[in-house]
Amino acid sequence: MATEPNRQGLGARPQSRALRRDNFQMLSKLGLVALMMFGFGYALVPMYKAICTALGINVLSVSELRVNGHGKADPAGNSQVDRSRLITIEFDANARGPWDFKxxxxxxxxxxGEVTTVMYEFRNVQNRTMAAQAIPSYAPMQATAHFNKLECFCFNEYTLAPGEAKSWPVVFVIDPKLPKDVTTITLSYTFFEVGAKIKAAGAEVKAAAAPVRS
Structure with a gap:
């Protein structure tokens, strides 16, 4: 009977060692996973830049841009700017309604490859609130795929109070892969009213088409 406690003590020690060994292995695995995650996060930026370079994507950052007095911005150290060519960009504005747009x-x-910013100005000269939006078009058509807008007001709907004026930027860059024979590109915007004016016009048509009862 005196040997029974000793057996229990001897049995508990191997179990305690096994538990400590399992805990140590688990902590080691967790530490390895954390180290791998840190390494992956550290390597993510150069990996991203390498992928963009391989795919020909120009990565631009606001902190890397130097803006000059003509609304142009050159990425610092951007080797994709083709300084051997100059492209003339013409801007056109069409307003379908009684307002100023230019x-x-x-x-x-x-x-x-050079980033450029141009402003468009809009003024609601009517005595009522209006909602409008713009749709762009390009000439020649083959330049469309090479005209990359980084910021644009097109396709957004804007509401302007009577007499209210707005200025919107268009930030763009011409792809250096633009065909050599294209030396001039025209960017044209058509600004038209949407919303209440269209609904009102539809209501007038229905009213005109309705039969007159005596």
Missing amino acids: PAQRSVQVHP
Whole structure:
């Protein structure tokens, strides 16, 4: 009977060692996973840049841009700017309605790969609130795929109070892969009213078509 406690003590020690060994292995695995995650996060930025370079994608950052007095911005160290070519970009504005809509400048010359900002101005000259939006178009058509807008007001609906004026930027870059024979591109916007005006016009048509009862 005196040996029974000793057996229990001897049995508990191997179990305690096994538990400590399992805990140590688990902590080791967790530490390895944490180390791998840290390494992956550290390597993510150079991996991303390498992928973009391999795919020909120009990664631009606001902190990397130097803006000059003509609304142009050159990425610092951006080797994709083709300074051997100049492309003339013409800006056009069509307003389908009684309001003022125009670009701040009619044309600008840019190098392919160079980031450029141009402002468009809009004023609601009516005595009522209106909602409108713009749709862009390009000429020649083959330049469409090479005209990359980084910021644009197109396709967004805007509401303007009577007499209210707005200025919207268009930030763009011409792809250096633009065909050599294209030396001029025209960016045109058509601004038209949407919403209440369209509904009102539809209501007038229905009223005119309704039969008159005596």
